[in-house]
Amino acid sequence: MMRLELVKRPQRSMLFSALSPFIAFVLTIIAGAILFALLGVNPVKAFQIYFLEPVSQVWQLHELAIKAAPLILIGVGLSVCYRANIWNIGAEGQFILGGIVGSSIPVLFPQFEGPLVLPLMLLFGMVGGAAYAAIPALLKARFNTNEILTSLMLVYVAQLFLDWLVRGPWRDPKGFNFPQTIQFNDSAILPELMPASGRANWGFVFALVAAVLVWILMSRMLKGFEVRVLGSSPRAGRFAGFGINRMVFFAFMLSGALAGLAGISEVSGAIGQLQPVISPGYGFAAIIVAFLGRLNPLGIVAAGLVLALTYLGGEAVQSALGISDKVARVFQGMLLFFVLGCDTLIHYRIRLIGLATPTLEAAPKLEEAR
Amino acid sequence: MSANQDDANLLEVRGLTKTFGTLTACDHVDLSVANGEIHALLGENGAGKSTLVKMLFGTLEPNSGEIFWNGRAVTITNPGFAKKLGIGMVFQHFSLFEALTAAENIALSLDDGSPISTIAAKARALSYSYGLPLDPQSLVGDLSVGERQRIEIIRCLLQTPQLIILDEPTSVLTPQEADKLFETLERLRSEGKSILYISHRLEEVKRICDRATVLRHGKVVGHCNPRKETAASLARMMVGNDVEAVVRAPAQGIETAQPLLEIRALSRKPATPFSIPLRNINLTVRAGEVIGIAGVAGNGQGEFFESVSGEVPQQDAASVRIRGKDAGGLSITGRRLMGAAFVPEERLGHGAAPRMKLSENLLLSRHATDGKVFVGAGGMVKSDAIYAAAQRIIKAMDVRKSAPDPEAAALSGGNLQKFIVGRELDRRPSVMVVNQPTWGVDAGAAAHIRQTLIELARSGSAVLVISQDLDELFEISDAIAVMHNGELSKPLPIVEATFEKIGLLMGGAEPGHAEHALETS
Secondary structure: EEEEEEEEEEOOHHHHHHHHHHHEEEEEEEEHHHHHHOOOOOOHHHHHHHHHHOOOOOHHHHHHHHHHHHHHHHHHHHHHHHHOOOOOOOOHHHHHHHHHHHHHOOOOOOOOOOOOOOHHHHHHHHHHHHHHHHHHHHHHHOOOOOOHHHHHHHHHHHHHHHHHHHHHHOOOOOOOOOOOOOOOHHHHHOOOOOOOOOOOOHHHHHHHHHHHHHHHHHHHHHHHHHHHHHOOOOHHHHHOOOHHHHHHHHHHHHHHHHHHHHHHHHHHHOOOOOOOOOOOHHHHHHHHHHHHOOOOOOHHHHHHHHHHHHHHHHHHHHHHOOOOHHHHHHHHHHHHHHEEEEEEEEHHHEEEEEEOOOOOOOOOOOOOOO | OOOOOOOOOOOOEEEHHHHHHHEEEEEEEEEOOOOOEEEEEOOOOOHHHHHHHHHOOOOOOOOEEEEEEOOEOOOOOOOOHHHHOOEEOOOOOOOOOOOHHHHHHHHOOOOOOOOOOHHHHHEEEEEEHOOOOOOOOOOOOOOOOOHHHHHHHHHHOOOOOOEEEEEEHHOOHHHHHHHHHHHHHHHHOOOOOOEEEOOOOOOOOOHOOOOOEEEOOOEEEEEEEEOOOOOHHHHHHOOOOOOOOOOOOOOHHHHHEEEEEEEEEEEEEOOOOOOOOOOEEEEEOOOOOOEEEEOOOOOOHHHHHHHOHHHHHHHHHHEEEOOOEOOOOOOOHHHHOEEEEEEEOOOOOEEOOOOOHHHHHHHHOOOOOOOHHHHHHHHHEEEHOOOHHHHHHHHOOOOOOOOOOEEHHHOOHHHHHHHHHHHHOOOOOEEEEEOOOOOOOOOEEEEEEEHHHHHHOOOOOOOEEEOOHHHHHHHHHHHEEEOOOOOOOOOOEEEOOOOHHHOOOOOHOOOHHHHHHHOOO
């Protein structure tokens, strides 16, 4: 009989730490090729359609930016949570609440126009997302509930709340009973960056600015140090005088605010009104973005673009080859699986140990480093 | 001698080697233990003693080398096999379930399926016959550390081993409890059993051991008869050179000096069912003096440190006063801002974040007290300033390291402790509270740290040292108080303090503690 054992490596390889997302990407491609082959599609042709065609023209790059913007915004916020060892899985819900609260201005006050409308909407969106994220934070700080469960469950609450709003009180009275709100007025629409070449809006700029600001926060500021200390050694953080409960609120509300900003940017930029579904799972895909970007805000920008491509590729293979666009989810899942697998193997190596014939070289148990 | 003769050693080890990554914890170690002897394994912390015995007990597997048992080559693959051979072990860190009784804990380790009542009866009989009385029905959580060790020893003896390995057994005992243990060990020797006795305490090795094997940096540096050596010559073998003695000038005019740290009627409820409550603790530390707090581990020292440091603030603001002002309600940051500094027991994960650089670890305890120097406008960290300050501390404390600014986890225990103590000294704190200042630290670094603590006090600060190491406390303290079961005795001036008096207090002999008293006869 054999058993597998994970043995901690004495040193992490810096080279492979940096390469790990790329290795994961290559492994995803290989696994994807097998998947396409099993579906009876030529993998080379499929990959051409999946990864190259969606970015072969300028207007398509705009579409990529539209998809990447929310992923980056949310992913950057989540990276702060995860660095602090706080597991916010509910960005999807915070995204939706940001969209709802931000939209309250154009929906409830359609006559209100002018340059103030948009900044107020964005602010409302951030407040809405942050407030919604404060719920699992409060539950964790006050009652020590598991934030993974509470934040995840609140996603479904948010989805159903949005569904109820657009079918009920906020439904467009002149909308032929379609479940959607009125079209926002012009001053409530997030402008496009370069209308001449495509649809990309200011949301992408928000994402880049947020990434740079959070990078400065995490690498240069005392608050970022606090996040890293509490995340890696909470007892040392307590010794430093950093409060773990304050950190729970800070991390949740920061990531909630960024998810809320992503939500209102998506609604006022790409959609233009509220409808029952405003996100194709950005809040969950952003978890992959955060890890693929190694929880580094700048890496997350690159990772967001990659994940955005999987969405576009999914749509492309559906229209060109008739394969379900759920294949995008499969690719995202494989990517996360391989990233986490690579990371594990950077920290640990696998030892095969035969139980029948113990050898002198057998590995020590993890805790017994002297 | 040949391993095949009838008079073969019970245990013979040749060329045993164990590496962890790039570190060779045991390097071609030879060792022999004869029948009916108490054999000492001497060495500093980190010399490879624990690694060696873990290989003998089958919890670690060697990279190379041979082990002979009664002259027969054996491969000890797991503790079960070691027990079958007749090797028993009492670990330094106990593996007992606090919520179970002593008998249940013993039953768990004997997988022979006999009913608990039988085991309890056997354990009781055995414990009394060896002078280690034990009530098998008592809950482990209610027992003192010394009593828990008895469970471990009895559990080991129930398996009738030929060789008993004891890893630093007296580190958790009062001097009187240790005396009891030595009697038991001598009794076992007279029955022809062998004992491998691991220690770094030279006096007790000289007292009870027949032969000694000395380890340094994973290598055997000598075999000797400890009775023919002096403590100084053994220390030299262990450390490799002479250790400078700590110099302590007598404190002058302490009675009239200003009290800098006052603890008034400090009480704390237990945070968990098995932690110790603090009961009405009173203590004053004045400018210029070092007060030591002795006590067996687990008598509330950790809880006391948390309360004094402010990691856990108190309800009663006057229960801790720093430089004449109430500090009981303040956080650790607030207390630091009043001039206090703290060094906790655990280095990695409490006093320092393992995966962070030394310069970042400097920021850990000083981001508020030196806010202007290390943190600029808008909360930006001044990385040049923390780097320069870290280098200053590294130089002042002679911290040895492999890179200019390595991660804390990359340093040896002694060097990291020097950095952590230096980080606080660098502030010139007026109150310094240190828990286990030299635990697991090599002798040279320990002497350095002790000397700096004395110098800090003599320059006008109040220093409070919590330690399990009595030798250390006698070396540096002006007075020693004893913590037992969450209560603190009156400090005994060093001129009046003796090992015996302190030992009795550690066992709970002070009037009023009678109900918790251990057998100290």
